[in-house]
Amino acid sequence: MKKLFFGLAAILACSTSYALDVYVEGRAAYTHPTGNRFNKIYHDAAYYGGEITVPVWEGFSLWTGAGYFSSNGKSYPLHNSTRVQVVPVDLGVKYMIPWGCFIKPYVGAGVEWNYVNTNDHSNFVKRHINKWGIGGIFRAGGLVDLPYNLFADVFVEYSICHVTNHNNFHNRVVPHNARVDNVRAGVGIGYKFGFGSSCNNDCCEVVEPGCYYLY
Numbered sequence: 001m002k003k004l005f006f007g008l009a010a011i012l013a014c015s016t017s018y019a020l021d022v023y024v025e026g027r028a029a030y031t032h033p034t035g036n037r038f039n040k041i042y043h044d045a046a047y048y049g050g051e052i053t054v055p056v057w058e059g060f061s062l063w064t065g066a067g068y069f070s071s072n073g074k075s076y077p078l079h080n081s082t083r084v085q086v087v088p089v090d091l092g093v094k095y096m097i098p099w100g101c102f103i104k105p106y107v108g109a110g111v112e113w114n115y116v117n118t119n120d121h122s123n124f125v126k127r128h129i130n131k132w133g134i135g136g137i138f139r140a141g142g143l144v145d146l147p148y149n150l151f152a153d154v155f156v157e158y159s160i161c162h163v164t165n166h167n168n169f170h171n172r173v174v175p176h177n178a179r180v181d182n183v184r185a186g187v188g189i190g191y192k193f194g195f196g197s198s199c200n201n202d203c204c205e206v207v208e209p210g211c212y213y214l215y
Contacts, residue, residue, distance in 0.1 A: 020194065021054075021055055021192055021193065021194050022052065022053070022054050022192070022193045023051075023052065023053040023054075023061075023143075023151065023190055023191075023192050023193075024050075024051075024052050024190050024191055024192075024193065025050065025051050025053075025151070025153055025188040025189060025190025025191075026048075026049075026050050026188060026189060026190065027047075027048070027049045027050065027051060027065075027067065027153070027155075027186060027187070027188035028046065028047065028048055028186050028187065028188070029046075029047040029048075029049075029155075029184040029185055029186025029187075030044065030046065030047070030184070030185055030186060031044060031045045031046065031047040031069050031071075031182050031183070031184050032044050032182060032183045032184075033071070033180070033181070033182050034158075034181045034182055034183055035178070035179030035180055035181040035182070037178065037179070038178070038179055038180050038181065038182070041082060042071040042072070042082075042084055043071050043072065044071070045069045045070060045071040046069060047067055047068070047069040047184050047186065048067060048068055048069070049065055049066055049067025049068065049088070050065060050066065050067070051063055051064070051065030051188065051190075052064055052065065053094060055096075059095055059096045059097075059098065060093060060094070060095055060096075061093070061094040061095075061096065061106075062091075062092075062093060062094075063090075063091070063092055063093075063094050063108065063110070064089075064090065064091045064092075065089075065090055066087065066088065066089045066090070067087070067088050068085070068086070068087050069085075069086055070083065070084065070085040070086070071083070071084055082118060082119065083118070083119045084116065084117070084118050084119075084180075085116070085117040085118075086114055086115070086116050086117075086180060087114065087115040088112050088113070088114050088137075088159060088161075089112065089113045089114075089115070090110050090111065090112040090113070090137050091110050091111055091112075092108050092109055092110015092111065092137060092139075093108060093109065093110060094106050094107070094108035094139075095107055095108065096143075101145075102144065102145040103142055103143070103144055103145075104142060104143040104144075104145075105140075105141070105142045106139075106140070106141055106142065106143065107139070107140045108138070108139045108140075109136065109137065109138050109139070110136070110137050111134065111135075111136060111137070112134070112135050112136060112137040112159055112160075112161060113132060113133070113134050114132070114133045114134075114135065114159075114161045114163070114180055115130070115131075115132055116129070116130070116131050116132075116133060116163050116178075116180055117129070117130050131163045131164070132163075133161045133162055133163035133164070133178075133180065134161065134162075135159065135160040135161030135162060135181075136159075136160050137157055137158070137159045137160070138157065138158045139155055139156065139157035139158075140155070140156055140157075141153060141154050141155030141156060141157075142154050142155075149191055149192045149193075149194070150189070150190070150191055150192075151189075151190055151191075151192055152187060152188070152189055153187065153188035153189075153190065154186075154187050155184075155185070155186060155187070155188065156183070156184070156185045157183070157184050157185075158181075158182075158183050158184075159180075159181060159182050159183075159184065160179075160181050161179070161180045161181065162178070162179055162180075163178045163179075163180060164178075
């Protein structure tokens with residue numbers, strides 16, 4: 001009876017440990033603008049950010065994160081100097097694909113808010129614009145387990161966002177939509193915080209009945 005009790009307790013701990021893990025990572029990526037004018041005006045840029053992922057149920061996880069990138073360019077078609085700074089803030093759902101022990105492929109989708117700041121050296125548009133826009137984000141990648149609860153995250157993601165702005169031409173207010181769509185590809189390094197049992201999955205070494213440890 002005592003063995004049965006401890007065995008059931010170990011199984012219960014394993015079954016709930018995955019939902020109690022929290023993945024925290026820093027990310028860096030190469031960003032390529034894809035929006036119509038965004039692509040013509042601005043150059044590729046470096047993206048830096050952070051993210052938190054919490055598994056919730058049967059391979060599904062919630063994630064939230066934020067980042068930053070900036071780029072210089074020339075306005076089209078007048079070729080005036082311009083600079084854009086973008087702060088994406090996202091919230092989404094990620095699904096871990098059952099595939100192996102140490103590599104966990106995933107796909108995900110979510111909502112992304114973008115804070116866009118532009119500085120233009122032109123007399124035909126507002127020189128400084130600060131706007132929030134809302135759109136979506138789609139991603140695919142894979143988590144690679146490393147020693148000491150560390151992990152690497154290799155990812156590709158596509159961000160879609162429209163920002164509405166107004167310019168004055170000959171005392172007329174003219175609205176237009178700016179698309180700041182972009183593709184990001186990069187890698188993250190993070191740490192997995194385990195709250196509760198440190199069990200991982202059945203590919204790893206068995207150290208007690210019904211419970212598995214990665215390291």
